[in-house]
Amino acid sequence: xxxxxxxxxxxxxxxxxxxxxxxxxxxxxxxxxxxxxxxxxxxxxxxxxxxxxxxxxxxxxxxxxxxxxxxxxxxxxxxxxxxxxxxxxxxxxxxxxxxxxxxxxxxxxxxxxxxxxxxxxxxxxxxxxxxxxxxxxxxxxxxxxxxxxxxxxxxxxxxxxxxxxxxxxxxxxxxxxxxxxxxxxxxxxxxxxxxxxxxxxxxxxxxxxxxxxxxxxxxxxxxxxxxxxxxxxxxxxxxxxxxxxxxxxxxxxxxxxxxxxxxxxxxxxx
Numbered sequence: 425x426x427x428x429x430x431x432x433x434x435x436x437x438x439x440x441x442x443x444x445x446x447x448x449x450x451x452x453x454x455x456x457x458x459x460x461x462x463x464x465x466x467x468x469x470x471x472x473x474x475x476x477x478x479x480x481x482x483x484x485x486x487x488x489x490x491x492x493x494x495x496x497x498x499x500x501x502x503x504x505x506x507x508x509x510x511x512x513x514x515x516x517x518x519x520x521x522x523x524x525x526x527x528x529x530x531x532x533x534x535x536x537x538x539x540x541x542x543x544x545x546x547x548x549x550x551x552x553x554x555x556x557x558x559x560x561x562x563x564x565x566x567x568x569x570x571x572x573x574x575x576x577x578x579x580x581x582x583x584x585x586x587x588x589x590x591x592x593x594x595x596x597x598x599x600x601x602x603x604x605x606x607x608x609x610x611x612x613x614x615x616x617x618x619x620x621x622x623x624x625x626x627x628x629x630x631x632x633x634x635x636x637x638x639x640x641x642x643x644x645x646x647x648x649x650x651x652x653x654x655x656x657x658x659x660x661x662x663x664x665x666x667x668x669x670x671x672x673x674x675x676x677x678x679x680x681x682x683x684x685x686x687x688x689x690x691x692x693x694x
Contacts, residue, residue: 456507490560492524588636590640591646625658648660
């Protein structure tokens with residue numbers, strides 16, 4: 425593909441005409457949740473402005489899901505996605521939303537480091553927040569799916585759910601996303617989960633919508649296949665009828681397919 429074709433192949437917002445309206449509705453739902461669960465907002469885990477965590481505690485001590493937002497590492501914020509806590513909270517799962525510095529203010533390796541620092545900060549404090557540090561799981565959407573995959577090597581992470589993620593960064597380097605990301609070839613390879621399959625890993629469920637752009641579907645399929653070839657635990661889940669944005673409702677709902685996958689990860693980790 426040439427640059428124009430690649431630009432179109434990864435432009436999720438253009439592919440879903442109602443994406444702006446969906447994101448606005450998600451933010452409104454998130455503001456609603458934040459107004460009723462305001463106990464642990466903007467907990468600072470590092471020195472940068474966006475190094476903050478919103479923690480939504482369940483009614484009793486229990487497992488924790490860390491959620492990493494998307495936006496091609498260069499837009500959106502944790503506050504846009506608070507509504508996603510509703511699904512896990514209904515099952516006694518605490519949810520922490522991680523903020524991180526956006527490109528171009530930070531290179532991608534620095535963003536990965538910030539997310540890892542956030543997880544370490546949480547692990548040290550989960551007991552006082554009501555979460556179980558021995559049952560910490562990570563999830564993320566789009567660019568957050570990439571950051572989820574990059575978090576799996578942390579020994580504190582017991583499993584992951586990557587949603588509509590990017591696992592091979594070479595196409596990012598060659599399209600409009602790199603205007604702010606500024607990846608070079610070596611960096612793109614080093615930070616691509618597809619090219620960094622470890623010998624051991626926590627279980628990872630790779631999920632994507634059946635109506636996503638073909639390149640997004642291909643990214644999930646290739647990465648899941650690479651993990652399977654390496655004998656790493658996890659599986660690929662295609663959710664028919666969902667695009668890059670509507671798939672998030674499956675985590676916001678207590679009965680949603682993504683909420684069920686989180687619960688599956690939890691039960692398999694005992």
